Amino acid sequence: MVPIALTIAGSDSGGGAGIQADLKTFSALGVYGASVVTALTAQNTRAVTMVEGASPAMIAAQIAAVFDDLDIRALKLGMLGGAEAIGTVAHALAGRALPLVLDPVMVAKSGDRLLPPAALQTLRGALVPMATLLTPNLPEAADLLGTTPARTEEEMIAQGHALRDLGAGAVLMKGGHGTGSVCVDMLIEGSAITRLTAPRRATQNTHGTGCTLSAAIAAGLAQGMALADAVRRAHGYLQGAIAGADGLGVGTGHGPVHHFHKVWAHG
Structure with a gap:
């Protein structure tokens, strides 16, 4: 049977990030995607104009319904919206x-904030210790x-170790916000450190990169891959997906990456 991964995150009406990016990524990598929507956003490639969170009862009911019927093999958590939603997800999982x-x-x-500063402590205390892998960018x-x-x-390595001290099993420090011609990510698994590099591309079409990367890792874990391999x-x-992004021509701001760059051609 096809492996199933579950994303618990917010919806992006522009289709480039959040639940939409996660489901596209799962599909592109051969994994069936289920979803729990924690928040609705009104957004496009230029701005987020409104955010409305799902009720804790609805979040809990979605999680219960999915686990009651589907054989979930891996989880990806993204935008949760606030402290109450974070607590609900932590309790349900x-x-x-x-x-x-x-x-x-x-x-x-x-540049629009998606997590209230007051919810940061709840995220740190309730969910970070549950993470097999934490995938923060530098900010x-x-x-x-x-x-x-x-x-x-x-x-980056020192901060990765500090985040592991908060309870995360492993940490992937993402270097996309860094400088220089090469983008460096660092996977910290205890004493094992994996350095991943890629050319820093001159493109504004990078909307959803964080969601896409974490969903792709979850897909690999759902398929039984070792963490470093995933x-x-x-x-x-x-x-x-980034290399193919400019050819999509979606929106006039920060456009999405091309999730199906290996599956279908664009004009």
């Missing part, structure tokens, strides 16, 4: 021994640790 990829979504590509890692963003690979495949998949 307690005791479920499944690989869990936590993407601590805080700010949209447009998100800094927010979680109450410090400034890492500027060197040594600082991260490597996801990293390569994302680079292909």
Whole structure:
């Protein structure tokens, strides 16, 4: 039977990030995707104009319904919206021994904040310890640790270890917000450190990169891959999606990556 992964995240009406990006990624990598919607956003490639969270009862009911019927093999958590939603998700997932990829979504590509600052402590205390893998970008890692963003690979590794000290099983420090011609991600699994590199592409069409990467890793885990192997495949998949993004021509702001760059051609 096809492996099933579950994404618990917000909806992006523009289709480039959130639940929509996760389901596209799962499909592109041969995994069936189920979803729990934690929030609705009114957004496009330029801005987020409204955010409305789902009720805790609805979030809990969606999770219960999915697990009651589907054989979930891995979880991806993205935008959760607020402290109450985070607590609801943590309670609903307690005791479920499944690989869990936590993407601590805080700010949209447009710059709009998606996680209230007051909810940061709840995220740190309730969900980070449940994560098989935490996938922060440099500003998100800094927010979680109450410090400034890492500027060197040594600082990235140090912050990754500090995040593991909060309870995460492993940490993927994403270097997309860094500088230089090469983008460096660092996977920290205890004493094992994997360095992943890619050319830094001159494109504004990177909407949904974080969602896509974490969903791709969850897909690999649902398929039974080892964590480092799932991260490597996801990293390569994302680079292909970014390389194909400019050809899509979606929107006039930060356009989406091309999730199906290996499946269908664009004009």
